Amino acid sequence: MREGSEKRAVVLLSGGLDSATVLAEAVATGRQVTALSFRYGQRHEHELQAAARVAAAFGVTDHVIATIDLGIFGGSALTDAGLAVPHGRSEADMGEGIPITYVPARNTIFLSFALALAEVRGAEEIHLGINAVDYSGYPDCRPEYLAAFQAMAALATRQGVEGAPVRLVAPLVLLSKADIVRRGVSLGVDYALTHSCYDPAPDGGACGDCDACVLRRRGFAEAGVDDPTRYAAR
Amino acid sequence: MREGSEKRAVVLLSGGLDSATVLAEAVATGRQVTALSFRYGQRHEHELQAAARVAAAFGVTDHVIATIDLGIFGGSALTDAGLAVPHGRSEADMGEGIPITYVPARNTIFLSFALALAEVRGAEEIHLGINAVDYSGYPDCRPEYLAAFQAMAALATRQGVEGAPVRLVAPLVLLSKADIVRRGVSLGVDYALTHSCYDPAPDGGACGDCDACVLRRRGFAEAGVDDPTRYAAR
Numbered sequence: 001m002r003e004g005s006e007k008r009a010v011v012l013l014s015g016g017l018d019s020a021t022v023l024a025e026a027v028a029t030g031r032q033v034t035a036l037s038f039r040y041g042q043r044h045e046h047e048l049q050a051a052a053r054v055a056a057a058f059g060v061t062d063h064v065i066a067t068i069d070l071g072i073f074g075g076s077a078l079t080d081a082g083l084a085v086p087h088g089r090s091e092a093d094m095g096e097g098i099p100i101t102y103v104p105a106r107n108t109i110f111l112s113f114a115l116a117l118a119e120v121r122g123a124e125e126i127h128l129g130i131n132a133v134d135y136s137g138y139p140d141c142r143p144e145y146l147a148a149f150q151a152m153a154a155l156a157t158r159q160g161v162e163g164a165p166v167r168l169v170a171p172l173v174l175l176s177k178a179d180i181v182r183r184g185v186s187l188g189v190d191y192a193l194t195h196s197c198y199d200p201a202p203d204g205g206a207c208g209d210c211d212a213c214v215l216r217r218r219g220f221a222e223a224g225v226d227d228p229t230r231y232a233a234r
Numbered sequence: 235m236r237e238g239s240e241k242r243a244v245v246l247l248s249g250g251l252d253s254a255t256v257l258a259e260a261v262a263t264g265r266q267v268t269a270l271s272f273r274y275g276q277r278h279e280h281e282l283q284a285a286a287r288v289a290a291a292f293g294v295t296d297h298v299i300a301t302i303d304l305g306i307f308g309g310s311a312l313t314d315a316g317l318a319v320p321h322g323r324s325e326a327d328m329g330e331g332i333p334i335t336y337v338p339a340r341n342t343i344f345l346s347f348a349l350a351l352a353e354v355r356g357a358e359e360i361h362l363g364i365n366a367v368d369y370s371g372y373p374d375c376r377p378e379y380l381a382a383f384q385a386m387a388a389l390a391t392r393q394g395v396e397g398a399p400v401r402l403v404a405p406l407v408l409l410s411k412a413d414i415v416r417r418g419v420s421l422g423v424d425y426a427l428t429h430s431c432y433d434p435a436p437d438g439g440a441c442g443d444c445d446a447c448v449l450r451r452r453g454f455a456e457a458g459v460d461d462p463t464r465y466a467a468r
Contacts, residue, residue: 073350104391105350108346116343155373155382157374158373
């Protein structure tokens with residue numbers, strides 16, 4: 001690949017299954033990638049460790065970790081240790097309303113930082129592993145939300161005003177978890193490096209029955225791919 | 235005023251002249267106010283001290299300070315000590331292009347946090363002292379940007395989805411600095427509490443000739459109001 005001829009992209013990298021797949025696709029399609037992760041008051045650091053492993057596995061050396069305090073808002077089981085992560089919910093239960101693991105305006109905050117970083121790096125694209133199928137309860141995972149963010153972004157920055165507004169790329173938005181797993185396997189993603197569990201054991205072992213684990217397990221099962229997740233002993 | 239009957243509003247409070255005026259107006263019109271300020275890697279803390287003084291002066295006890303690291307993006311003289319704040323520029327100079335004090339996507343990031351806080355507090359409004367007249371060089375200070383952010387916000391949160399999208403209130407957007415000063419004086423704002431200078435002396439004294447000082451001084455002069463700013467000795 002010729003230096004400087006490829007597109008530059010900021011990739012939001014949580015360390016989970018979805019964002020690892022997005023990163024793999026961005027690299028495979030020749031993007032020059034800046035990965036962006038957040039230390040946002042998560043109850044655990046396993047996500048960030050997974051993000052670093054995934055970036056390293058794909059040779060991405062420009063990995064920015066932004067520290068922001070979403071814990072000040074409370075209200076989510078992902079940042080508030082006083083709220084319990086739900087376990088053992090059926091997928092029907094998950095489809096009902098907005099879950100307690102919802103962090104207010106999280107994707108908007110993450111995308112705003114990505115927008116700033118895209119401007120600084122001269123990136124034309126922001127890639128993210130947002131998914132409307134498995135996370136229908138999160139308002140900020142829907143295609144219409146993404147379109148509105150992109151329209152706003154075009155008016156928000158020097159980059160937008162001077163003629164090259166950033167484009168949001170959400171390759172997974174309408175895929176099932178099984179589709180995502182199949183795509184990732186074809187791209188060489190080692191999902192053992194990734195972390196999805198909302199409520200891991202101290203050593204990072206996945207609980208197996210929070211919403212994130214349930215969706216992830218089903219994804220591997222439906223894709224017919226061995227699940228490489230390390231589950232906590234019970 | 236009856237408890238619970240007034241509107242709730244998140245007010246972005248930088249500690250400068252504009253946001254102090256907006257806070258005064260929100261309080262005067264009966265809003266129940268949550269003030270939101272940011273520790274964002276500013277080169278100095280005088281802004282935050284001013285924000286606390288202003289909140290206290292208006293009896294606002296719910297004052298959230300969010301710590302976020304915009305310094306990781308570099309590129310702005312407001313957060314990067316390696317870049318000089320310009321001094322002595324004419325207003326004609328300021329009208330040319332986007333200034334070095336521009337922080338990438340700053341208003342988008344600030345508004346994203348305000349959106350999260352509005353949802354947590356059940357606030358229907360976000361008030362901000364954005365101004366398109368004196369800051370025409372900042373893309374994210376224009377009315378069309380605000381409209382696009384509001385449209386995005388309506389799709390972004392539980393609050394928006396469940397029927398009461400947040401409204402952006404930008405009462406200063408088309409006012410001159412002199413208009414703003416007049417309005418603030420009529421609302422009882424003590425501008426001696428506020429801080430606008432981009433490049434203050436260690437004791438907080440204003441430099442008098444950065445872009446922010448130039449616009450502020452002119453505002454007082456044109457409004458025919460004594461300038462209460464404490465300027466650094468030279």
